[in-house]
Amino acid sequence: MTASVEVINPGDVRTRTEIRAAFGGSPQGGICPSDDMHSVNLYSDPDVGEQAGYYDGWLAEEDELGPVFEYTGAGKSGDQTFDGVAGSGNRAVLRHAEQDRVLRVFTRVGKVPGSDTKTHRYLGMFTLDGMQPYVWRRVHGEDGEERSVLVFRLRPEGAVQHAAQDVIPAAEETTAEFVPFQAVTAAMFQSDPATSGALPLPKQRVRKGDTGRKAAPNAETSGTFVVPEAFGTKLSIRAATAATVAVRHEAELTQAYKAHLETAGHQTGAFQIKVKGLTSTLRTDLYDATDHVLYEAKGSNSREDVRMALGQILDYSRYVKSPEHEGEPKRVILLPSAPTPDMYTLLDRYDVEVVYRSHDGRFVGSLVP
Template sequence: MDKRPDPGEAMPRSELHAMYGGNRQSGISISAQAGMIHLFSDPIHVESYGMPDGLDEEGIYLYTGAGQKGDQTLTQGNRALLTHKDANRDVYIWRRERQGDYRCVGQFEVDQEQPFISTDAFDADGELRTVIVFRLRPVGELAADAPVVTTTEALAYRGYEEKAAIGGRVRIERLQRRSSRDSEMDLAIRYRAHLERLGHEIRRVQILPPGEVRPFCADLHDRTDNVLIECKASPTRQALRLAIGQLIDYRRFFSPTPRLAVLTGSKPRQDLIDLCSSMTIEVIWLEEDGTFTSSFD
């Protein structure tokens, strides 16, 4: 087929497939007859799942691969996109507009030096999984309103206010309806208020490691005493093991190195308190009367 989409061109998806072929449901739609791969992007879907989608600071388009549940793999549509040059297929990105049409962002090709990045994100069930974020280089001109994402290294370590932090959590809470995240947030807010009444300066911290495209958040940082705190609603072994790993991961991004603490919704078993103490990690828990107790007291 000689006809190729023009950047900025918009049409209903049904018309697009009638013209070029390809699967009408897939996010990565292969049109073998036309020699094209069409990538579809929905801003509402992108916002809900927290997926990177748009041009980064280098002009590379970050596009999250196919697969809504479980770890994404380089199979089917993802593999077809990765190997599109070998199959002589041109790649076009289409972005959904409010009225339901899709507008062509432009033509792209997979970056040869670094075709994709693997990162963490939530799936359709709210479970954490590994996703594939393709790095696509523009071929020719793009639509004037091509979307942009921010991956600046300035995000690598910054504190931000409670209002912004809660706003950033809304998406995650919506994805984790079946989890204890709501309780963990409530616990964090209550402990923060407790520390602030004592005159401590508390922040939530967003961290973006080099090479990642999606930041993660440390629950609380007591800047007065330099203590990094991870919140877990349930004091189970699994929850505390997860908290320990998170704290050790987060700690390397702070200077000076902070002390570590786990905050739980009730007192853990003594064996779990001893586990944390063996690594000099403080355990703080909420008592039934609303006060907080520390294993270091």
């Protein structure tokens, strides 16, 4: 006769032994996959995270898809990774959908009275955000050294506990940290190349400096000056949507243009921005440190994307400062093809330039090196 296993619901507090009986996983570690239970159990310890320079928890700011829970990947020192033994837990989170496993989140709350046995509160089941499964972030570790960590963006799947004590603390001040050039993986998209010719191209307007170049995707940012870099692992996304395709186009476009800038001898990276009073971390797409140019990339040249890019770049550029350059950076929207003439008129009003990729793959725009 098989002993019955106690049901654990969101909000329940249990020991890891009790959790393992219900959901499997290992007795130690922060990311604990279980094949038998089709689960990847994620354990968060607020005290450990704060000492290591990060917070796990709910963002206070929800988007159009609802709430997001940020969970920092495995690896206590140095840059985190998806590779090798050190990256096995992070790979388990990234591939949970294709391996038919759900993500279950637990946060440490204390100890069993009279013992050293830790207790954990169950928050519920989650899945990776399909549009932006994770970001890279620069943090200061326990030893004071800067490092890059993976921050997974989790969406609730069913009933979850959304308690006030699990919300990430708001930033106490506004910062846009600049750090030395450092390779930081930025991929969050499928690795097969996205073509730039899938969208109809409007009649292109030739502007000053209309000499093209070659092309490419997206830098993960940190309030720090970081370096975008492609990550070659395929990501399983449950539904292929038009938005997902546009995001992949944006990533490929940004990576191509980043490669062009570096071929021209420019130093590239991104900015990670924290705004006082907010829990979320803003990130730019691409920054040319040599010429002090901030780029916002979009996967299409549609009116909606251009207007969104305009708002984003006007917002982000307020915070981007460089000791080598005076004032705010030059602002450029990076597109897969030329926008319509009236969009140029709009962008001219706000002193925002355009760089786009021509039919032959060259980059066109007055600021293209």
